[in-house]
Amino acid sequence: MPKKRMNREQRHATMADVAAHIGVSRQLVGLAFRNAPGVSAETATKIFSAAEEIGYQPNLAAQALRREGSKYIGVAYHTSHSSSEELLPAIYKAAEAHGFKVILSAISSRRSDQEALNEIIGHRCDGAILISSTLSVAHIKQISKALPIVSLSRRIEGVNCGVVSSEGERGVYDAVQYLASIGHQTIAYVDTSEMLDHEFRLQGYLDAIRDRKLMTRVVTMSGDYIESAGAEAAKLFIGQGGLPTAIVCSNDQVALGLAYKLQQAGIKVPDDVSIVGYDDTVASLPFLDFTTVHQDADELAQAAVKDLAERIAGNISSRKIYLTSAKLVVRSSTRSPRTSQG
Amino acid sequence: MPKKRMNREQRHATMADVAAHIGVSRQLVGLAFRNAPGVSAETATKIFSAAEEIGYQPNLAAQALRREGSKYIGVAYHTSHSSSEELLPAIYKAAEAHGFKVILSAISSRRSDQEALNEIIGHRCDGAILISSTLSVAHIKQISKALPIVSLSRRIEGVNCGVVSSEGERGVYDAVQYLASIGHQTIAYVDTSEMLDHEFRLQGYLDAIRDRKLMTRVVTMSGDYIESAGAEAAKLFIGQGGLPTAIVCSNDQVALGLAYKLQQAGIKVPDDVSIVGYDDTVASLPFLDFTTVHQDADELAQAAVKDLAERIAGNISSRKIYLTSAKLVVRSSTRSPRTSQG
DNA sequence: GGATTTCGCTCGTCTCTAAGG
DNA sequence: GCCTTAGAGACGAGCGAAATC
Numbered sequence: 063m064p065k066k067r068m069n070r071e072q073r074h075a076t077m078a079d080v081a082a083h084i085g086v087s088r089q090l091v092g093l094a095f096r097n098a099p100g101v102s103a104e105t106a107t108k109i110f111s112a113a114e115e116i117g118y119q120p121n122l123a124a125q126a127l128r129r130e131g132s133k134y135i136g137v138a139y140h141t142s143h144s145s146s147e148e149l150l151p152a153i154y155k156a157a158e159a160h161g162f163k164v165i166l167s168a169i170s171s172r173r174s175d176q177e178a179l180n181e182i183i184g185h186r187c188d189g190a191i192l193i194s195s196t197l198s199v200a201h202i203k204q205i206s207k208a209l210p211i212v213s214l215s216r217r218i219e220g221v222n223c224g225v226v227s228s229e230g231e232r233g234v235y236d237a238v239q240y241l242a243s244i245g246h247q248t249i250a251y252v253d254t255s256e257m258l259d260h261e262f263r264l265q266g267y268l269d270a271i272r273d274r275k276l277m278t279r280v281v282t283m284s285g286d287y288i289e290s291a292g293a294e295a296a297k298l299f300i301g302q303g304g305l306p307t308a309i310v311c312s313n314d315q316v317a318l319g320l321a322y323k324l325q326q327a328g329i330k331v332p333d334d335v336s337i338v339g340y341d342d343t344v345a346s347l348p349f350l351d352f353t354t355v356h357q358d359a360d361e362l363a364q365a366a367v368k369d370l371a372e373r374i375a376g377n378i379s380s381r382k383i384y385l386t387s388a389k390l391v392v393r394s395s396t397r398s399p400r401t402s403q404g
Numbered sequence: 405m406p407k408k409r410m411n412r413e414q415r416h417a418t419m420a421d422v423a424a425h426i427g428v429s430r431q432l433v434g435l436a437f438r439n440a441p442g443v444s445a446e447t448a449t450k451i452f453s454a455a456e457e458i459g460y461q462p463n464l465a466a467q468a469l470r471r472e473g474s475k476y477i478g479v480a481y482h483t484s485h486s487s488s489e490e491l492l493p494a495i496y497k498a499a500e501a502h503g504f505k506v507i508l509s510a511i512s513s514r515r516s517d518q519e520a521l522n523e524i525i526g527h528r529c530d531g532a533i534l535i536s537s538t539l540s541v542a543h544i545k546q547i548s549k550a551l552p553i554v555s556l557s558r559r560i561e562g563v564n565c566g567v568v569s570s571e572g573e574r575g576v577y578d579a580v581q582y583l584a585s586i587g588h589q590t591i592a593y594v595d596t597s598e599m600l601d602h603e604f605r606l607q608g609y610l611d612a613i614r615d616r617k618l619m620t621r622v623v624t625m626s627g628d629y630i631e632s633a634g635a636e637a638a639k640l641f642i643g644q645g646g647l648p649t650a651i652v653c654s655n656d657q658v659a660l661g662l663a664y665k666l667q668q669a670g671i672k673v674p675d676d677v678s679i680v681g682y683d684d685t686v687a688s689l690p691f692l693d694f695t696t697v698h699q700d701a702d703e704l705a706q707a708a709v710k711d712l713a714e715r716i717a718g719n720i721s722s723r724k725i726y727l728t729s730a731k732l733v734v735r736s737s738t739r740s741p742r743t744s745q746g
Numbered sequence: 747g748g749a750t751t752t753c754g755c756t757c758g759t760c761t762c763t764a765a766g767g
Numbered sequence: 768g769c770c771t772t773a774g775a776g777a778c779g780a781g782c783g784a785a786a787t788c
Contacts, residue, residue, distance in 0.1 A: 074528060074550070076779060087752050092780060100750055117550065122526040123474070124779035126465040128757050141489045150483050151512035163523070166508040170493035181505070184464040186416060208416075208459065293691030319691050325667050349635030349661050418758060429772050434760070444770060466758035469778050751787070759778090766772070 075118040083112045095120060122163070126186060135162045135370060136182030136190040140169045143194060144315065144343045145215070145359075152363035153191065160371045162188070169195075179205065189370040192216075194258050210373035212366045216258040217383065224369035225383040226362055227259055230340070233355035233388025234266030234310060237338045240390055241308045242274045245398045246336065248306040250279040252295045252316055254288055263312050263340060279306060283316075292319025300327055305335060307399035314339035317352055321395065336396035345393070353396040361386040417460040426454045437462060464505070468528060477504045477712060478524030478532040482511045485536060486657065486685045487557070487701075494705035495533065502713045504530070511537075521547065531712040534558075536600050552715035554708045558600040559725065566711035567725040568704055569601055572682070575697035575730025576608030576652060579680045582732055583650045584616045587740045588678065590648040592621040594637045594658055596630055605654050605682060621648060625658075634661025642669055647677060649741035656681035659694055663737065678738035687735070695738040703728040 077091040086105065094101045094109040101109075112118075126132035135157050139146045150166070157164050165185050167178040175197045182190050189210035195202070203221045205211060212224035234251075241249050251267040254260055264280070271278050281298055283291035292311060296319070299305055311317040317339030321331050331337050338353045339345040345354035365384040372378045419437070423430040428447065436443045436451040443451075454460075468474035477499050481488050492508070499506050507527050509520040517539045524532050531552035537544070545563045547553060554566035576593075583591050593609040596602055606622070613620050623640055625633035634653060638661070641647055653659040659681030663673050673679050680695045681687040687696035707726040714720045 074525075078779080088780085089752055089754095089782090090750085092782085093751085096781075098782090102750065105750080119522060119525045121469070121528055121779050122523075123465040123468040123528060124757090125781075126757095127463070127469055127759090128779080128781045130757095130781090132465070141492050144486075147483045147512075150510050151514045154510065154512075154515055166510060168492050168496065168508060170489075170496075172493045173496055180461060181464075183416075183461045186463055186465060289686075289692075290690045293689075296691075319689075322664060322667075323691055325664075326672075330668075344631075347635075347661075348632045349638075349665055350631075416758095420758085430759095431761095431773080432771065435771090438760080442770060447770080463758050466778090467760075469780090470758080470760040471778085472760090749788090751785105753783105753785070755783095756781085757779105761777085762775090764773085767770085 075116045080113045131188045132186045134187040136165045136187035138167045138178040139193040148359035152359040156363045156367035188374045212370045226366045228357035228388045229385040230263035231266035234263045235270045236390045238270035246308040249308045250306040252311045253282045254312045288315040289319035292316035293323040296320045296323035308336040310338045314341045314343045314345040332397040351393045353393045356389045356391045417458045422455045473530045474528045476529040478507045478529035480509045480520040481535040490701035494701040498705045498709035530716045554712045568708045570699035570730045571727040572605035573608035576605045577612045578732045580612035588650040591650045592648040594653045595624045596654045630657040631661035634658035635665040638665035650678040652680045656683045656685045656687040674739040693735045695735045698731045698733045
């Protein structure tokens with residue numbers, strides 16, 4: 063004897079409940095919640111206070127189903143990337159400003175990009191932001207036919223989607239120029255080949271070194287954990303004897319691993335060696351206070367959401383790339399090199 | 405002249421499309437996708453391959469709307485907590501095993517617990533897991549009337565919800581006992597008063613110190629960033645002269661900040677001072693290799709999801725607490741103290 | 747007649763009953 | 768009995784059109 067319906071107390075309130083509570087039609091409640099014109103101010107207040115009283119919250123599934131667009135933006139991101147800490151809140155905010163809600167879909171070693179994307183499609187998101195996605199170009203190309211896509215932190219080519227990334231070549235270039243300007247002659251770079259878009263940051267290093275007519279010294283790492291990549295790099299620098307006076311890293315986590323390991327070996331930062339990171343995530347922690355290249359989460363998020371919103375509206379359909387600012391922030395992990403003595 | 409309907413190509417495929425494609429009824433497709441009995445194996449394969457071909461993905465909104473239960477579990481979590489990295493994938497997995505999908509809802513300085521929860525309610529999740537929620541007891545109490553709740557990493561009292569947390573008192577107790585057993589006499593503890601459930605870990609320290617008849621030395625920090633709390637604690641230890649031979653921290657991030665700052669001051673870990681963390685997040689990074697207390701993300705996630713699933717099924721309605729294992733993992737940040745010399 | 751309110755159909759799926767091969 | 772279809776009524780809200788004051 064299955065009961066047809068839960069009793070009133072136990073189920074969630076609906077528009078009809080709100081309407082019945084104050085004796086108006088369900089549709090009128092709907093208009094009020096959509097801020098549609100045609101609801102008198104007086105009635106609106108009555109409706110909202112009644113909704114509050116009985117604890118009404120709009121059913122998002124019903125809205126998404128009925129609307130022509132779901133008004134959702136799907137965001138696929140890696141739980142293990144520290145940059146998400148800043149990025150996700152920024153995306154929430156930017157999405158809200160454009161009238162979208164956010165559906166997060168996590169990627170991890172146990173949950174593939176594809177699974178994350180399927181969930182986004184299942185929710186009928188109007189568009190998706192893929193953060194640091196490693197899906198193949200062909201695959202993203204195919205997906206982008208069904209759904210507007212923005213690739214964040216990966217400058218994918220050959221796909222008609224939005225591409226948003228910080229201008230790594232500029233940021234690293236500036237960092238190297240700065241180091242050279244305060245007297246550094248041997249400036250090394252720690253490259254992490256598995257990191258997306260690593261090549262642009264590396265290029266910035268190479269360009270600056272060329273312009274300054276210095277010697278390049280690039281250490282390329284491929285570790286899983288990026289902090290560990292920095293630590294491994296430290297071993298190489300120590301082992302090879304000639305320690306450079308400055309080291310630029312492809313990201314903050316690498317810089318942390320590097321600095322930690324160097325200091326453990328009795329090499330002081332910045333006294334013996336200057337270190338520069340990238341991203342301004344952990345670098346901004348007061349006890350580290352690393353010089354780094356700041357990429358602004360809000361700027362990235364706003365560019366991504368704005369482009370996506372326009373794609374959803376049908377105003378863009380070709381590839382478009384946005385490079386957001388990458389600004390050198392000088393803190394206490396860098397200083398002029400010691401004047402070499404005897 | 406607004407068009408009533410997008411043309412077939414541009415909208416997402418539905419069950420009806422799949423059915424039409426192979427000339428069966430829409431209902432049969434529904435049965436197949438629900439793995440309901442009454443579909444021949446042959447037909448099932450035809451249906452699934454047709455679905456694949458035309459790119460059909462079930463509309464989650466429609467499912468959630470129609471079903472008695474949405475089969476969603478909402479998870480509210482802080483983007484800035486590193487423990488989420490492991491926990492979220494573990495929750496996805498556990499939820500799937502119980503037939504639930506996961507809806508993530510981020511909490512940050514720009515998005516309150518309340519907003520996160522409203523989204524979860526809006527999706528009509530059947531239950532919610534609140535990770536490290538700082539909502540008031542009264543508030544959670546109220547929410548738990550509308551929705552089964554599990555509090556993860558916060559041992560909330562006075563609310564009829566599931567409570568899952570690692571057995572911090574045991575883990576820290578074991579850590580201190582271990583340090584004492586290898587010869588340490590002065591063992592300090594860094595407490596972070598703003599961290600949820602910090603008191604249980606502290607209690608483990610106090611109990612072990614009492615049992616070993618040693619002196620307590622607790623440094624209580626209240627910083628925003630927990631790595632910074634560790635760094636600040638380092639300053640205190642250095643300033644106060646008498647450095648302990650071992651320091652136990654309330655979590656790994658504190659241990660990292662502490663170790664970094666101590667080494668910067670020329671104090672070697674573990675030669676001069678042994679350090680123990682808690683959580684086994686960053687502690688497991690190879691270059692750190694900190695001794696720590698491991699709390700198992702899968703164990704936490706499974707306990708949380710299982711309890712929640714039973715609450716949803718109506719089998720539990722009172723408060724129930726699960727303490728998951730907290731195991732000391734000895735790595736290279738601890739060793740016997742130097743024998744003191746004149 | 748303009749502001750306010752209501753009607754009626756619809757989104758895609760589930761679920762139930764009844765019945766056909 | 769097996770597998771399959773038909774038909775119909777939800778679920779909760781959106782939205783164009785019609786009705787009311």
